Amino acid sequence: MTPRKKTVLEFTLNGEPRAVLCEPQQTLLAVLRDELHLTGTKEGCSNGNCGACNVLLDGVLVNSCLILALEVQGRGVLTVEGLARPDGTLHPLQQAFLDHAALQCGICTPGFLLSAKALLDENPTPTESQVRYWLAGNLCRCTGYDKIVRAVLDVARSQSAAHATPPPVSPA
Amino acid sequence: MQAFDYHPVTSVSEAVALLAQGASGACLLNGGTDLLAQLKEGRRTANHVVDLKRIPELAEFRLPPEGGAWVGAAVTCRTLSRQAGWRNRFPGLHDATHLIGGVQIQGRATVAGNLCNASPAADSVPALVVHGARVHLAGPAGRRIVPVAGFCIAPGRTILARDEMVVAIEIPPLPAEFGAAYLRFTPRNEMDIAVAGAAVAVDLDGEGSHYRSVRVALGAVGPTVIEVERITARLAGRPVAEVSFDEIAALARAAARPITDMRGTSAQRQHLAGVLTVRALRLAISRARRTQAASPTGDYL
Ligand code: FES
Ligand code: FES
Numbered sequence: 001m002t003p004r005k006k007t008v009l010e011f012t013l014n015g016e017p018r019a020v021l022c023e024p025q026q027t028l029l030a031v032l033r034d035e036l037h038l039t040g041t042k043e044g045c046s047n048g049n050c051g052a053c054n055v056l057l058d059g060v061l062v063n064s065c066l067i068l069a070l071e072v073q074g075r076g077v078l079t080v081e082g083l084a085r086p087d088g089t090l091h092p093l094q095q096a097f098l099d100h101a102a103l104q105c106g107i108c109t110p111g112f113l114l115s116a117k118a119l120l121d122e123n124p125t126p127t128e129s130q131v132r133y134w135l136a137g138n139l140c141r142c143t144g145y146d147k148i149v150r151a152v153l154d155v156a157r158s159q160s161a162a163h164a165t166p167p168p169v170s171p172a
Numbered sequence: 173m174q175a176f177d178y179h180p181v182t183s184v185s186e187a188v189a190l191l192a193q194g195a196s197g198a199c200l201l202n203g204g205t206d207l208l209a210q211l212k213e214g215r216r217t218a219n220h221v222v223d224l225k226r227i228p229e230l231a232e233f234r235l236p237p238e239g240g241a242w243v244g245a246a247v248t249c250r251t252l253s254r255q256a257g258w259r260n261r262f263p264g265l266h267d268a269t270h271l272i273g274g275v276q277i278q279g280r281a282t283v284a285g286n287l288c289n290a291s292p293a294a295d296s297v298p299a300l301v302v303h304g305a306r307v308h309l310a311g312p313a314g315r316r317i318v319p320v321a322g323f324c325i326a327p328g329r330t331i332l333a334r335d336e337m338v339v340a341i342e343i344p345p346l347p348a349e350f351g352a353a354y355l356r357f358t359p360r361n362e363m364d365i366a367v368a369g370a371a372v373a374v375d376l377d378g379e380g381s382h383y384r385s386v387r388v389a390l391g392a393v394g395p396t397v398i399e400v401e402r403i404t405a406r407l408a409g410r411p412v413a414e415v416s417f418d419e420i421a422a423l424a425r426a427a428a429r430p431i432t433d434m435r436g437t438s439a440q441r442q443h444l445a446g447v448l449t450v451r452a453l454r455l456a457i458s459r460a461r462r463t464q465a466a467s468p469t470g471d472y473l
Binding site for chain 2: 023061
């Protein structure tokens with residue numbers, strides 16, 4: 001087979017501009033893991049069924065296994081590595097997954113975190129049924145899902161409570 | 173995955189020229205949720221992959237003031253679901269675009285892609301048919317417009333010539349007392365492929381008591397979508413209360429030509445064609461009467 005031309009992919013990854021040489025047939029998932037060595041994004045089924053590879057592309061939840069890397073030329077990608085603050089403080093969803101023991105082996109966790117973030121970005125106060133439907137594209141063999149759903153609902157509740165609480169009144 | 177050249181084209185003419193040059197080795201890439209899975213599994217081969225998503229014309233979504241909708245071929249299902257105008261004005265299409273895959277598939281998948289993939293179980297196709305949708309095509313000789321009904325001719329095959337592509341799907345203006353619904357049966361509630369599906373569109377008279385016209389299309393019970401013209405003929409002009417749902421279900425069952433495969437038996441699919449048609453009809457009627465707007469399927473938002 002004739003070798004195909006490698007192309008420079010330039011995009012924004014977790015807020016940083018990146019450039020990487022890649023082949024046309026490489027998926028975004030392969031480039032993230034094998035070229036950029038960001039192995040937080042996982043490969044499960046590689047055909048769009050499990051959600052382990054989920055990332056946000058310009059804020060939209062997508063399966064990185066079903067996207068060619070070159071399709072994200074000039075665009076912005078968020079992976080699990082970009083969730084925590086630079087000082088290491090975990091994202092509220094990451095903290096809630098720990099607090100609720102919403103993971104066991106953890107291979108599904110990065111995908112669930114990105115899915116849950118996409119949900120709360122769009123609908124900050126989902127019902128339990130909305131959470132379950134939204135997360136239907138993420139498979140977990142370990143937890144039985146319940147703890148994951150509770151962790152997401154917990155973050156939704158505490159974030160909306162934080163918004164609803166009036167600012168503290170300074171003592172007269 | 174097999175090696176290929178990648179072409180992020182920015183115009184329809186560039187895409188068509190590549191298709192014409194590329195012989196059978198050129199594939200169009202839209203959302204990619206079917207194509208990339210097929211390339212990975214070797215079910216399709218490509219020397220050239222032509223990415224359509226940077227063509228501005230294909231990204232257009234319009235709700236013209238006179239009614240109807242214009243859905244560019246690269247508009248994703250997720251984009252559609254998030255448009256209030258789409259959800260409210262085309263609940264039957266929204267049922268379908270909201271059911272395809274999960275949220276992350278909908279973030280990439282398009283209605284045009286669902287149509288061109290020509291799966292007998294495609295969720296959006298029955299809904300498009302009952303809305304009277306038309307497909308705008310472009311090829312080296314220019315453009316043409318064809319109805320969605322008849323676009324797919326066999327599993328995986330469409331009327332598209334090798335060097336032709338879909339530019340947009342157009343939904344005509346709808347009558348005022350219009351209601352539609354798409355329902356499918358799947359073992360899981362989400363992220364599954366239809367064992368059978370039914371789309372129904374009704375136009376009722378001003379009081380909501382008579383059918384003006386009805387269209388019914390069945391999915392996954394034949395090699396391509398099946399329109400049940402006998403229901404259309406039986407119900408036109410009749411009072412809603414006159415024709416029993418049992419009779420309508422029997423007409424739907426009689427039109428279905430299902431096979432037995434890993435997803436279901438022929439007998440089960442035939443039965444489902446009747447049940448789903450009646451349920452979708454009842455929902456379409458209540459939507460036409462504005463007594464029911466909400467999606468019966470799981471709603472994210
Ligand atoms: S690895 Fe992408 S969905 Fe499973
Ligand atoms: S924690 Fe193991 S698959 Fe989800």
